[in-house]
Amino acid sequence: MWCFVWNQVFFLTNGGCEIYEDVRRNSLEEAMKLCLENGLEGIVSEIKGIFRNPGAVTKIKESKLSLLSYGKLNNVPEAVYMQHLMGIDGVIVDLVQEITEAVADMIKPTKGGEGEGLVEGCGKVQGNSKPQFSQQELSFLLKLIPQLIQI
Template sequence: PGLFEPAGCAVIGHRGLQANRASGAGIRENTLASFNAASAGGAEWCEFDVQVTADGVPVAWHDDVVIIPSNALGVEKTVPLTTDDEDDEDDDDYDEDDNKVTFYRVFGGDLEPQPWVMEVEDEIPTLAQILGNTPKELGFNIELKFDEENSCETRRLVAELRAILAVCMAQPSRRIVFSSFDPDAALLMRAIQGSYPVMILTDAEPHHVDPRRRSVAAAMEVALEGGLCGVVSNVKAIISRPSDATDVRDSGLLLATYGEGNDDVAASSTQVELGVFGIITDAVPAVAKKFNATTVNPGNLAPALAPLVSPSVD
């Protein structure tokens, strides 16, 4: 249900089953293990971040940098992400037995990068591996991820978008929707192809340097002017201003949400009543169980009108 169905609300796993907020319990985010666990837990869709490596391969990776130890004392270094990073035998943290390196991440509350090791580990997958090794019925919300601190020139941006698009088009039966916080990336992806719908992400930060990212209304304007199919908003913005949800739907756009508030089952149910068609959550089993119950009813909302329709599974 949801997204491209006339009613209901799609449960969308965040970076697979859930994002990693700390090392330890759980499955490494944005991996085949996490996507497959999300599907088994009731997610109809998964959201994940795609970036193109320095050697031109689209991979699932969220952070703007890759942090690995540069020597035995644990001094960190940041490096360009390439498909060789996982088996770099010159790195002092290289594990010959496992053929792996240990990544570091600055988790919430940390001042310095900490070892990022999960209970269930898996390799960083390429986009092609994800589309070819997950349940065919699982849809994907692919976030086009770019470093906000280092803007990408248009020529390179288009090249990276085309690299991502080529992989997706090799799997024509997959349900795919693109999204991005970068309005230029979202608009360019819409301009260079007509096969997949594109949504604009917004954190609705009132003081953001880019006025297009300051509110749900601004994101809606970008979507309508650029032929995008909808808006993915921080859930805080929708809960604090429910009229934004009405405005988005009345415009004919789809509306989805993300954020920690979506881990609250009751709050997620409220969004269904507001007409939200997709909820990105770290609590897939709980939210999916609730949404499969008869107590969740979207009421008599008219279906949103999406300019583009995602491919269907054969």
């Protein structure tokens, strides 16, 4: 006899991009509440829902939950890079090699050795550090993105 232990269960939500009877699927806040109440590892959300509500990322991260995204925008390197800047833990993409290479080019280390780098292993890609943006610049980008997305 053997025992299988589930240790990483995530809640899947559209982040409010579509309306469902189950309110937990309608917002990142409700998804976060469900995860915390039930001991889940984190949330997997449609990226448009995250971009529409970028302030939720900070709340989710402060709650020690992981946040991943999926959606058509994840096949756009700049959208994936922006998620990296926002602190999103992972992305689900269709074009794995293309997106990995494009984002790696965006976060290459500078000649002085400082800046970004990617580490591959066990199917994960992680950034070692974040580029330096002022709070005002990042705030501007986070306010601009929801206006650019057609929902």
